[in-house]
Amino acid sequence: xxxxxxxxxxxxLIALDIPDYRGEQLLSVNQLxxxxxxxxxxxxxxxxxxxxxxxxxxxxxxxxxxxxxxLIQYVKDMVA
Numbered sequence: 287x288x289x290x291x292x293x294x295x296x297x298x299l300i301a302l303d304i305p306d307y308r309g310e311q312l313l314s315v316n317q318l319x320x321x322x323x324x325x326x327x328x329x330x331x332x333x334x335x336x337x338x339x340x341x342x343x344x345x346x347x348x349x350x351x352x353x354x355x356x357l358i359q360y361v362k363d364m365v366a
Contacts, residue, residue: 288314288341296314299311300361304362312342313344313357313361314350316344317347319338319341322338
């Protein structure tokens with residue numbers, strides 16, 4: 287879990303083995319991504335920027351609890 291602005295957001299670590307991205311990577315939900323940014327695309331705070339730099343990729347909120355192989359394939363499809 288990552289805590290931001292008084293709310294907790296789910297996270298997952300997945301093991302990736304794709305070009306340029308190997309090893310464990312932190313995922314979180316799109317809801318956190320939205321909370322970290324203004325409508326103009328800027329970070330709402332320095333804390334928000336630091337959190338965003340920790341997260342490798344944001345997935346749809348419903349997907350965070352999916353089986354690891356499904357998450358890995360989704361990230362591969364979106365990153366590649």
